[in-house]
Amino acid sequence: MTKPKIDLDHICDLAKIEIKDQDKKKYQKNLDAILTYVQKLDELDLDSIDLETKNNSLSTPLRIDENSSPLKTELSTIIKNAPAWQDNHFKVPGIIGDID
Amino acid sequence: MKKLHLLTTIELNKLLKNRTITCQQLLHSYLENINKNEPKIDAFLEIYKENALTKAAQIDKLYDKGDPLPFLAGMPIVIKNNICLKNKKITCASKILENFVSPYDATVINKLEKNHLIPLGATNLDEFAMGSSGENSAFKITKNPWDFDYVPGGSCSGSAAAVAAHFAPLSLGSDTGGSIRQPAALCGIVGLKPTYGRVSRFGLVAFASSLDQIGPFAKTAQEAAHLLNVIAGHDAQDATSAPVPVPDYAQNLGQDIKGLKIGVPKELFETGIHPEVKEALVKALELLKKQGTSWEIISLNTIKYSVAIYSILAFAEAASNLARFDGIRYGFSAKDAENLDELYKKSRGQGFGDEVTTRIILGTFSLSSGYIDDYYLKAKKAILLMKKEFHEALKKYDFIVTPTSPTPAFKIGEKINDPIAMYLSDLATESANYTGLPAVSIPCGFTKNNLPIGMQIIGNHFEEGKILNLADRFQQLTDYHTKMPEFLEEN
Amino acid sequence: MEFETVIGLEIHAQINTKSKMFCSCSTDFGHTPNTNICPICLGYPGTLPTLNQKAVSYAIMAGLALNCQIQKHSVMARKNYFYPDLPKGYQITQFELPLVLNGFLELNLNQQKNKIGITRIHIEEDAGKLIHPEQTAFQQKNYSLVDLNRASIPLIEIVSEPDLRSAKEARMYMEKIHQLLVYLGICKGNLEQGNLRADANISLRPQGATKLGTRTEIKNLNSFKILEKAILAEVARQTELLTTGQKIRHQTLRFDEAQQKTFAIRTKEATHDYRYFPEPDLIHLNVTETQIQTIKNEMPLSLESKKEIYIQKYNLNEFESDFLLTNFDALQYFEKCLSLNTNHVPAREIAKWIVQDLNALIKESKHNFSTTTFKQKHLLILLDSLQQHKTTKNIAKTILKDAFQNNVSPETILQKQDSNTITDVQKINEQIQIVLEQNQDVVTKIKNGKPKSIDFLIGQTMKATKGQASPDIIRKIITEKLGL
Numbered sequence A: 001m002t003k004p005k006i007d008l009d010h011i012c013d014l015a016k017i018e019i020k021d022q023d024k025k026k027y028q029k030n031l032d033a034i035l036t037y038v039q040k041l042d043e044l045d046l047d048s049i050d051l052e053t054k055n056n057s058l059s060t061p062l063r064i065d066e067n068s069s070p071l072k073t074e075l076s077t078i079i080k081n082a083p084a085w086q087d088n089h090f091k092v093p094g095i096i097g098d099i100d
Numbered sequence B: 001m002k003k004l005h006l007l008t009t010i011e012l013n014k015l016l017k018n019r020t021i022t023c024q025q026l027l028h029s030y031l032e033n034i035n036k037n038e039p040k041i042d043a044f045l046e047i048y049k050e051n052a053l054t055k056a057a058q059i060d061k062l063y064d065k066g067d068p069l070p071f072l073a074g075m076p077i078v079i080k081n082n083i084c085l086k087n088k089k090i091t092c093a094s095k096i097l098e099n100f101v102s103p104y105d106a107t108v109i110n111k112l113e114k115n116h117l118i119p120l121g122a123t124n125l126d127e128f129a130m131g132s133s134g135e136n137s138a139f140k141i142t143k144n145p146w147d148f149d150y151v152p153g154g155s156c157s158g159s160a161a162a163v164a165a166h167f168a169p170l171s172l173g174s175d176t177g178g179s180i181r182q183p184a185a186l187c188g189i190v191g192l193k194p195t196y197g198r199v200s201r202f203g204l205v206a207f208a209s210s211l212d213q214i215g216p217f218a219k220t221a222q223e224a225a226h227l228l229n230v231i232a233g234h235d236a237q238d239a240t241s242a243p244v245p246v247p248d249y250a251q252n253l254g255q256d257i258k259g260l261k262i263g264v265p266k267e268l269f270e271t272g273i274h275p276e277v278k279e280a281l282v283k284a285l286e287l288l289k290k291q292g293t294s295w296e297i298i299s300l301n302t303i304k305y306s307v308a309i310y311s312i313l314a315f316a317e318a319a320s321n322l323a324r325f326d327g328i329r330y331g332f333s334a335k336d337a338e339n340l341d342e343l344y345k346k347s348r349g350q351g352f353g354d355e356v357t358t359r360i361i362l363g364t365f366s367l368s369s370g371y372i373d374d375y376y377l378k379a380k381k382a383i384l385l386m387k388k389e390f391h392e393a394l395k396k397y398d399f400i401v402t403p404t405s406p407t408p409a410f411k412i413g414e415k416i417n418d419p420i421a422m423y424l425s426d427l428a429t430e431s432a433n434y435t436g437l438p439a440v441s442i443p444c445g446f447t448k449n450n451l452p453i454g455m456q457i458i459g460n461h462f463e464e465g466k467i468l469n470l471a472d473r474f475q476q477l478t479d480y481h482t483k484m485p486e487f488l489e490e491n
Numbered sequence C: 001m002e003f004e005t006v007i008g009l010e011i012h013a014q015i016n017t018k019s020k021m022f023c024s025c026s027t028d029f030g031h032t033p034n035t036n037i038c039p040i041c042l043g044y045p046g047t048l049p050t051l052n053q054k055a056v057s058y059a060i061m062a063g064l065a066l067n068c069q070i071q072k073h074s075v076m077a078r079k080n081y082f083y084p085d086l087p088k089g090y091q092i093t094q095f096e097l098p099l100v101l102n103g104f105l106e107l108n109l110n111q112q113k114n115k116i117g118i119t120r121i122h123i124e125e126d127a128g129k130l131i132h133p134e135q136t137a138f139q140q141k142n143y144s145l146v147d148l149n150r151a152s153i154p155l156i157e158i159v160s161e162p163d164l165r166s167a168k169e170a171r172m173y174m175e176k177i178h179q180l181l182v183y184l185g186i187c188k189g190n191l192e193q194g195n196l197r198a199d200a201n202i203s204l205r206p207q208g209a210t211k212l213g214t215r216t217e218i219k220n221l222n223s224f225k226i227l228e229k230a231i232l233a234e235v236a237r238q239t240e241l242l243t244t245g246q247k248i249r250h251q252t253l254r255f256d257e258a259q260q261k262t263f264a265i266r267t268k269e270a271t272h273d274y275r276y277f278p279e280p281d282l283i284h285l286n287v288t289e290t291q292i293q294t295i296k297n298e299m300p301l302s303l304e305s306k307k308e309i310y311i312q313k314y315n316l317n318e319f320e321s322d323f324l325l326t327n328f329d330a331l332q333y334f335e336k337c338l339s340l341n342t343n344h345v346p347a348r349e350i351a352k353w354i355v356q357d358l359n360a361l362i363k364e365s366k367h368n369f370s371t372t373t374f375k376q377k378h379l380l381i382l383l384d385s386l387q388q389h390k391t392t393k394n395i396a397k398t399i400l401k402d403a404f405q406n407n408v409s410p411e412t413i414l415q416k417q418d419s420n421t422i423t424d425v426q427k428i429n430e431q432i433q434i435v436l437e438q439n440q441d442v443v444t445k446i447k448n449g450k451p452k453s454i455d456f457l458i459g460q461t462m463k464a465t466k467g468q469a470s471p472d473i474i475r476k477i478i479t480e481k482l483g484l
Ligand SMILES: [Mg+2]
Pocket: C093, C124, C157
């Protein structure tokens, strides 16, 4: 296993989660402790394990293509739950262009 | 007569059927107990009093008509607040969902309705079911009914405590690494994690999708069997739900246990086991031996790696599952965000508690570029190895029996700053989640300080009936499950 | 230095299913924003996906049509990233083990057959739509809006090898894929509705070199013209950079139509770490040989064979044939007409009317061939009476318009017309008399053994009656009058 050290700022950017500066030390300490513990896995010999061999694996069940929606839900609940709603849309801070 | 809320559902069923009591009387008895004792326990996030009273009146009418009703008709049940009920707040004990209202019912809730059970309240939990003590709730800390200074276990802190405190005879929880079984052990009740796929996950707010299972809490294996009858079965809305027929678990109890073989993995006795827990377990095994079973020490080496696997795999799935809480469609949304990136980061940063944040970061790391091979994929391989080991063991033995938790309940605050110590509470339970095997925890003793001790019985896939049968037999030989926390005896 | 252009396309096609990829919501276009949604496609807590069977079989069909190998074992995966149009915080797609691998599409360019490799085809869900109110590309407004009606519409992503060598060839490839998918009913092919979008990967390399140059990716090209123009613009930009000794940066771009230029989309590096892993809510997707065979058997003739039939057997012209074969709804309409055509109206006639008059009327009514209430049966009644000379082409056009707009059968209009014609026989007689008098030379011609010239007299009479009279009746009367 690679040397356990989490680049906290990078991972928080990936996970889109903000940690207050004063809490970073505590997080770093806990995360490093857990990652160190996790190194235990290196004791196991996993070289012979092949993740791709899927003997008798079940196939995912397929849903018949019908547009009867058993989960139709009242728009009012959706609107009530929405933090910001405008002109029939969820409202978010301005963005330029679509990515992906 | 004993107070109604102190009776078992088996006794209550008779009384309801012959109309000695009404559902409303029964409900009032529970409400009274809640009223008096909930402030000591803090098991609930919400009590559905009005709904429950209406429901009880309706079911009374059905009983009065004399139509045959399902066994648990009229029984109150409390529900972990990560299982969706239509038009109810589903908070997962998180600030990020503090005001969230579910527009739909979970499949298990539909099944409760069909069987005329009465949802009585939403129970507290560790935020998003992440924790082993109940201390990670954003709203309150549930206390262990046996000693209010102690944790009830987690993450189903409220569901376990509520049943132990006789606030309801039954409850539902979810189990990802031991969240049903460990608090059941610490609260001295029965908690069952069914085979993966046995109970639909539709409507259960996901923690780790490949491990999560909904399961019952009750005071006896017999009652748990009745509740499993209600919630088990295939559901087309959950692609991982198993198309396997559901036997009548309650009807099939009382089978002979003579000749059954039990394997007890030595790995769980090598590190950090509390001596009283060990003692109670050996005593329990010896008692079962007298009934014609046999037990021997076996080796299941991969168990030692349970917590390491958990810290990678469960957290990785969690990081992805919790990405939907982004402050846009529902839930907490930071008011001071100036752009999209800030909206995400502040909403999530302020909305999630410390433990959830820790797990999201670790899970994101384990899947991130450059690390996925060494972390996520390695954990998946370790699981395959574990499956092989358990498969081999269950060819030789009918059951694998372990202590449910290496220790009895610990003090509130005792482990909160030591994540590894906290995670090790689930060392014995997590393997059943990786392997998908059913496992039940039943009370098997008390410490000198009068704290409950639990024994875990793991069986083969879809053999819930068999482990419940052994548990039921054990409970007929013992009276641990009939003991009550002190405060109940006082009033 | 001369450069060779190297292009690979990723085409996203919305699959023509009734329901979404993972829930039972409708895929219909044009609903009020955020009404065609449910807790599942909104990514509500506790919901789970279930895979649409039709989407899987259409993806297999696309694979078969593109000469690919269908994978018996494939895996759904989560692609994790944050964006407001992505409700769950991840897209369910396929990554390491896609459903379809290794195929090709043959293109005819400059009398030469070119095999364009298909790397893979996988199934995935579409994202929602973002609306940027009153916002130009460079001026950031303080908010955007999210419509999730499109979220979780089934998609196939068809990834080509970098085998395309020019903007024109890339356009041909996209057109051919479009035609094929529409013909097979896999995709409705409405480009204006975003049914088909392409991402283009473009790089240049010195002529003769084998190593690929640094590529850029232009996102979201939603018409053939835009695709071609965007590639031309990007090739020009890259050529300029390379000839002036500058480096190409690996970037994601978008094409600005107004300026005919490509621009980099500013995305952070972090957003490119998608942390793919197998979707735990959907176990593996296994396909059996029987399932593949069933789909094979259900597939219509190949597009080439169909086109040959349309042109050789039905005498459709190239335009009519292409119109039908690239317009799924019109094609269905036409084929239905053929199946109902008991009176043997020539297929060419039917096609002509569908492509021209009916198409115009349907467009005007803001409908399409699948939503229009005008019945195939009614078109056939009209064309049949035209065949039997019970009416004229001009009248038929009016009747079609009348029947279409008032939602009545042409039969009732024809009957009215018939009674009109009968009472007006006297009028026609008078008119014919005038025409004969004015065209004595033609009458002489006919009497001298040129019977074909009668058509001229019929035409003149029709003109005079403003097409109100049936040419059959006119012919009958003239023949009588001239004692032929
Ligand atoms: Mg894609």
